[in-house]
Amino acid sequence: MTHKNDTLSSVEALLPFIEKPGRYIGGEINAIAKEAVQRRLRTCLAFPDTYEIGMSHLGLQILYAILNRHPDVAAERVFAPWPDMEAQLRATGAPLASLESQTPLAAFDLIGVSLQYELSYTNVLNILDLGGIPLRAADRVKDAPFVIAGGPCAFNPEPIAPFFDAIAIGEGEELVIEIAQTLLTGKDNRWPRHKTLEALAAVKGLYVPLVHTHGEKIRKRTIADLNNWRHPQRPVLPVIQAVHDRINLEIARGCTRGCRFCQAGMVWRPVRERTPQTLHGMAADMLNATGCEEISLLSLSTGDYTCIGDFLPDLMDTYYGKRVAISLPSLRVESLTPRLIETIKRVRKTSFTLAPEAGTDRLRRVINKGNTEADLLATAEQIFAAGWKTLKLYFMLGLPTETPEDLEGIIDLSHKVMHIGKHRRQINVSLSTFVPKPHTPFQWHRQIGPAEVLERQEYFRSRLKNRNIVFKWHDRRMSLLEGIFSRGDRMLADVLETAFRQGCRFDGWSDLLRFDLWQQIFDEHGIAPEHYLRERALEEALPWDHIDAGLTRDFLVEECRKALATQETSDCRRDVCHQCGVCSKDIRPIEAATGVPQETAAITPDTDHRPPVATEQPTARSYRLHFVKAGRMRFLSHLETAAALTRGIRQAGLSFIHSSGFHPHPKISFAFASSVGVESLSEFADIQIEASGLDMDEMSRAINRNLPDGLAVQSIRDLPAGEKSLFKSFLGFRYEIALPEDEKKYPGPHFEERLQSYLRQDTFVIARSLKGKLISRDVKALIRDLAFDAEARKIRITLRTTATGGVKPIEIMIQVFGVNEDAARRLRIVKTETLFAPT
Secondary structure (H helix, E strand, O other): OOOHHHHHHHHHHHHHHOOOHHHHOOOOOOOOOOOHHHOOEEEEEEEOOOHHHHOOOHHHHHHHHHHHHOOOEEEEEEEOOOHHHHHHHHHHOOOOEOOOOOOEHHHOOEEEEEOOOHHHHHHHHHHHHHOOOOOOHHHOOOOOOEEEEEOHHHHOOHHHHHHOOEEEOEOOHHHHHHHHHHHHHHHHOOOOHHHHHHHHHOOOOEEOOOOOOOOOOEEOEOOOOHHHOOOOOOOOOOOOOOOOOOEEEEOEEOOOOOOOOOHHHHHOOOOEEOOHHHHHHHHHHHHHHHOOOEEEEEOOOHHHOOOHHHHHHHHHHHHHHHOOEEEOOOOOHHHOOHHHHHHHOOOOOOOOEEEEEOOOHHHHHHOOOOOOHHHHHHHHHHHHHOOOOEEEEEEEEOOOOOOHHHHHHHHHHHHHHHHHHOOOOEEEEEEEEOOOOOOOOOOOOOOOOHHHHHHHHHHHHHHOOOOOEEEEEOOHHHHHHHHHHHOOOOOHHHHHHHHHHOOOOOOOOOOOOOHHHHHHHHHHOOOOHHHHHOOOOOOOOOOOOOEEOOOOHHHHHHHHHHHHOOOOOOOOOOOOOOOOOOOOOOOOOEOOOOOOOHHHHOOOOOHHHOOOOOOOOOOEEEEEEEEEEOHHHHHOOHHHHHHHHHHHHHHOOOOEOEOOOOOOOEOEEEOOOOOOOOEEEEEEEEEEEEOOOOOHHHHHHHHHOOOOOOEEEEEEEEOOOOOOOHHHHEEEEEEEEEOOOOOOOOOHHHHHHHHHHHHOOOOOEEEEEEOOEEEEEEOHHHEEEEEEEOOOOEEEEEEEOEOOEOOOHHHHHHHOOOOOHHHHHHOEEEEEEEEEOOO
């Protein structure tokens, strides 16, 4: 078995050769690496997409926190490697390993896979294969990890069922602990694999394909009260820019609006809201633990949260002085009020997206959207009047009963919104293809094929000439694959494995999608895509019939019939119960304003985290920070380093002075950026913060407690008024490059001869590629000192930097000393000193 240190060193050796090495270095703030004695059950949570997408996913953070609270469970993480990293792993034979301990996946007891999107299925297989785990559950022997999936795609598990030992249906907070306890019991008692699978099959909400072979109904798991689950209190902070760099504060789960196309709105019923008191406490915990600048209020329909009218302004008042923005990414048109809009824009105008879904009121009644054109236009007018200049509208193509008039309605509605905005307004219209989803009233309906999608897209392209309206549409090839696998059966498992083995990866990324290969594979397996896109008869057996999402078949059928009759169904929270089937004596709706269970009603606000709104301008202090970037943190880019340092300063309790304008930014500036992969003992940053009661040594210690391992503030000093900025005062840098001991690979005389040849030249021109062009430049004047220490086997370089740029140490190694590029990338380059002009 590969040892941890061997895996760590082998992975680190690959990082200089890949595009974004920060994805693979770990070491994040709030990440948990337990000691061996605490790891009786070793769990790795696998997200089958890139690090920056997976780290934005709230579900992953929740499960990570819950599992690591268990005294005998250690949860770590792994993400899908980008093709450049996969190529390096396969070329070197290094296994895919976890971030926290660099443990190969095959050494874990449990691999938990998040299934968020059908087009990530080939990435799941790639993760297992690179981790040394047999793809199919039937092929896994005694010591192989148990591979268990969960997430929205689990509501039709059949296309991927053969690859999993178990599949979790529904919400995972309680379920994941029961899974862990079952595996611990099996491990302690040395159960054979089949006995552990049988025990897992007895856990409510777990589908075990090798055990449940007779169509047994698997009922989804549902959390009764979200107020009892406040995770994550300390989210793991990504070291590189995540897709969503913010705190995700889930205010409610479930939706009763009843949009007939929306799987999430159906399967996550009933509505359960957290109390404002609980949410205030969660927000304070997460902000203190992360230093983030934005709180995103998550819900399927944020405006429907019963306390939103008072809670949002109160939350804004709490954090206004700290310039923390509040965003509401999921707002229904009719739930937006002038008060909400004014509240949202107080700190920072976050983006606005409205989702009419359909172009006409008739089609919106078919899909039970619950709003009208008049609602949309009135809301757009409020948004533009409040100062927004851009509005995004989201529509779907191919909805059931869609007519040419509905398509024309999209164009007409977009123009009406644009005219409300008048001049200098931008309308971004996004068009996606409707994909029928299991457990919705539209699960029987047909999905239009790629040719029909193209025809509709061409219709919009020919009709839209206004420069203030930008139309974008989802890749029709991806929609086809999503439609096939969302309503597919177990016959597709062989297709998936073949696609993986022939190189399909990241099928949800248009630049990596190999659609021609998918078509070829479907042909090879005798699969007709039209079979999966077709309309289904109401009495037809469906591949997911054994999964009970709580909704009765009668309810879904009735909703399907009402859609064809253009009849709407009211929100059951505001009207009568429609007998959908999800509620029971144990699981019922909870509204924060009314139905709070007794045990959660006792939660009181933490008044310490709710300061009054600042009324006076704070006293600003300027400081210069000297910090180091070493170890694996040398693989962070300049922007990633800046983000980590900025968050660490906030977490230390220090408040930045912000710039003015539409998007205020903290006042922090840096000297010339170090290249990715270069260690630095001499980095500097200037900051402006509000005066605090800490001296500079205390500030350093407070900041360092909140920086990832490898970043550390060495000292802080006052920056007197009038002192030159970093960019204007620094002259250059000193570097030291250690050469490997292998003299056959890096012979000493070779370096001395090349150095003397360089010193004899009056000019020295290097060539570099810049935006596809080859640029030549004489760098002789920029290299102030260059020496080779044969005894210590080190190159020492002093470089001058000008306003037009400088030269990189790696360029000197390649072009002065003749080291090939691959060998140069492997060298340990350390910036030892930053040179400043005399004051």
